[in-house]
Amino acid sequence: MATVERAKSKSNHKLRRATRRKANSSPTFDASPSPATTRPMEARLVNELPRDSGWQFEPKWDGFRCLAFRDGANVDLRAKSGKPLARYFPEMVELLRALRAKRFVVDGELTVAMNGSLSFDALQMRLHPAESRIRKLARETPATFIVFDCLATPRGSVMGAPLKERRAALEALLRKFDRKDLKLSPFTRKREAAKRWLEAAGASLDGVIAKPLDEPYTPGERIMLKVKRLRTADCVVGGFRYLQDRPEVGSLLLGLYDGEGNLNHVGFTSTITNEERGNLTKRLEKLVRPPGFTGDAPGGPSRWSNERSAAWKPLKPKLVVEVRYDHITGERFRHGTRLVRWRPDKAPRQCTFEQMQDAARPEKLVTGILER
Numbered sequence: 422m423a424t425v426e427r428a429k430s431k432s433n434h435k436l437r438r439a440t441r442r443k444a445n446s447s448p449t450f451d452a453s454p455s456p457a458t459t460r461p462m463e464a465r466l467v468n469e470l471p472r473d474s475g476w477q478f479e480p481k482w483d484g485f486r487c488l489a490f491r492d493g494a495n496v497d498l499r500a501k502s503g504k505p506l507a508r509y510f511p512e513m514v515e516l517l518r519a520l521r522a523k524r525f526v527v528d529g530e531l532t533v534a535m536n537g538s539l540s541f542d543a544l545q546m547r548l549h550p551a552e553s554r555i556r557k558l559a560r561e562t563p564a565t566f567i568v569f570d571c572l573a574t575p576r577g578s579v580m581g582a583p584l585k586e587r588r589a590a591l592e593a594l595l596r597k598f599d600r601k602d603l604k605l606s607p608f609t610r611k612r613e614a615a616k617r618w619l620e621a622a623g624a625s626l627d628g629v630i631a632k633p634l635d636e637p638y639t640p641g642e643r644i645m646l647k648v649k650r651l652r653t654a655d656c657v658v659g660g661f662r663y664l665q666d667r668p669e670v671g672s673l674l675l676g677l678y679d680g681e682g683n684l685n686h687v688g689f690t691s692t693i694t695n696e697e698r699g700n701l702t703k704r705l706e707k708l709v710r711p712p713g714f715t716g717d718a719p720g721g722p723s724r725w726s727n728e729r730s731a732a733w734k735p736l737k738p739k740l741v742v743e744v745r746y747d748h749i750t751g752e753r754f755r756h757g758t759r760l761v762r763w764r765p766d767k768a769p770r771q772c773t774f775e776q777m778q779d780a781a782r783p784e785k786l787v788t789g790i791l792e793r
Contacts, residue, residue, distance in 0.1 A: 453573035454526050454580065454640070456490045456497040456505075461528055462570075462638055463501075464630055464645035470615055471646060475634050477584055478615030479608045481627040481647055482567050483539050483748070484532035489566065491517050491525050498531075506531070509547040512559040513566055513602075520598050524575045527591065528638075529568035529606070541750045568595065569606035572638055580638040587638065610634070619650050627748060649747045653761055654776045657769045658740040659684055660713040660733045661705050670702045674733055675744065675758070676714055678773045683716030685774075688754030690744050708736045738769045749777055 470478065487506060490497040496517045498506040507514050510531060533543040543562050549555055571591035572580050579590050588608070595605050609615055619629045628649035636644055659676035663669065672691035676684040693701065712718070713735025744758035752774060 453524075453578040454488075454490070456488070456499050457503075459488060459499075459526075459572070460503060460641040461486055461488055461501050462640060462645060463643045464647040465643040467646045467648055470612055470619070470629060470648055471631050472612065476612075477588070477608050477610050477632045477634050478612070478618070479569055479606055479630045479632065480618055481630045481649075482530040482532060482606070483541050483627045484530035484544060484567070487529060487531045487566070488572070489513075489517055489527050489529065489568075491520070491523065493523055494518065508552070509549070509555055510559065510564050511556060512563050516566075516600060516602060520600070522575050522594060522597055524573070525571070525594060526573035526578075527568045527594070528570035528572060529566050532565050532567055533562050534565055535562065541755070563602060565602050565604060567604045567606050569608075570638065580640075582637060583635045584632050584638075585634050619648060651745050651747055653743050653745050655741055655743050655764055655767055655772050656687065657684060657738045657772045658705075658736055658742060659686060659738060660719065660735045662689075662733045668702070669698045670705055672757075673742065673760070674713070674719055675742070675754070676716075676738070676772070677752075677776070678770060679716060680774075681716075684714050684738055685716035685752070686714045686719050687752065688744075688746070688758055690742070690758045690760045692758075692760045705734070705736060708739055709734050710737045711735045713738075741765070741767045741769055741772060752777065 470476075485506065486501040488499045490499070496507065496514045498510060498513065500506050513531065531544070532539045533547075534540070535543055540562075543558075544564075547555060547558055547564075549558075568591065570584075571587045571594060572578065574590050574594055579587050582590070592605065595603065609618075615629050615631070618626065628647055631646040631648070633644065654677075656675035656677060658673050660674035661670050662672045662674070664671035670693060672689045673693070674686060675688050675690065677687050678684055713733075719733050741764040743761040743764050744754075745761050746754045746756070746758045748755045
C-alpha cells in the first residue's frame with residue numbers, strides 16, 4: 422500500500438512540475454507572425470542621429486528589405502510591400518530550408534555582393550519573369566541575407582520583447598546556423614561610432630538606422646529613425662521634360678561627362694517652384710538643340726508613363742546646376758535629386774563622373790561583413 426501511495430505521489434509531483442513548465446514557457450509558434458499579414462517595422466527620415474540615450478544604431482544596407490519565415494519545410498520571403506520574393510531568390514529559400522532551426526522569423530536585407538561591394542543593379546536583375554534566368558543569376562551572383570532583427574524563434578514569437586532582448590535572441594539563433602551567406606548586421610549604441618558610419622556611407626551603405634532599445638517590434642509602424650548622408654554634384658542640364666498638363670518645364674535632365682568626353686544622362690530634378698517655371702521654360706526653349714546627350718540618353722516612353730510625360734527636349738550643354746542626392750547606382754542617381762542652385766560660374770566640361778568616385782568606393786564596414 423505504501424508503495425502505491427509513493428508512486429501516486431511521485432506521479433502527481435511530475436504532473437505539477439510539467440504544468441508549471443507549460444505555464445512559464447514562451448508562446449507557441451502558432452502565435453508567431455504570418456507572411457500574409459506581417460509587415461516590417463519602418464523608419465521615418467530625420468536630419469541627424471538622436472542625441473539622447475536608449476538607441477541602437479545599425480547600418481542601413483543597400484538591398485531589398487525582407488522578412489524570412491520558416492515553418493518546417495515551408496519558407497516564405499516577403500518584401501516590405503508584402504509581395505513574395507521567394508521565386509526570385511531560390512538559393513536563399515534552399516539555404517533557409519536547410520538550417521537546423523525548423524521555425525523562426527527574421528528581418529533583414531537581401532543583398533548581392535560584387536567586387537567587394539553591394540550591387541543594387543545586380544539585385545534588381547533578379548526581378549525577372551523567366552525562372553531559367555533567375556536560376557542562372559542565383560548561381561552566378563548568389564544573394565547574401567544580412568539579418569538585423571528577430572520576430573520569432575523556435576520557441577515562439579518575440580515581437581513583444583524590447584529590441585535588446587530580440588537582438589540577444591537573434592544572436593543565439595544565428596550561432597546555430599554558421600552560414601557564410603547569412604550575415605549578422607553589426608550595431609553600436611554609441612552615437613559617435615554611428616556618426617562615423619554615416620560619414621563613410623557610400624555605394625553599399627544607404628545611411629544609418631536608429632532603433633529604440635526598449636520598444637517592441639511594431640509591424641508597419643515608423644518607430645525607427647533613418648539618417649541618410651546627402652551629397653551634392655554639379656551637373657549639366659542636357660534636356661528637360663514638360664509637365665503633363667501644360668507646356669511648362671516639369672523636370673530637368675542631368676548629365677555628367679565621362680573620360681571620353683561624352684555627356685551621359687545620370688538622373689533628373691523636378692524641384693522647380695511655380696514662380697520660376699514660366700521664365701525657366703522660355704530660357705530652356707531657346708537652348709533646344711539635338712542631341713542633348715552624346716553618351717547614355719534618357720529612354721523613350723514606358724508602360725508607366727504616357728508619351729507626353731516620357732518625351733524630352735534636348736538642350737545645348739550650356740547650363741550647370743548643383744543638385745543634392747542620396748544614393749547612386751550604376752553611375753546614376755537612384756532617386757530624384759533636389760535642385761540646390763544654378764552654377765553660372767562653372768563650365769559644363771568641369772561636370773564629370775569624378776564627383777561620384779568617393780561615393781562609389783566600398784566601405785571597410787561592408788567588406789568586413791562580406792568577408793566574415
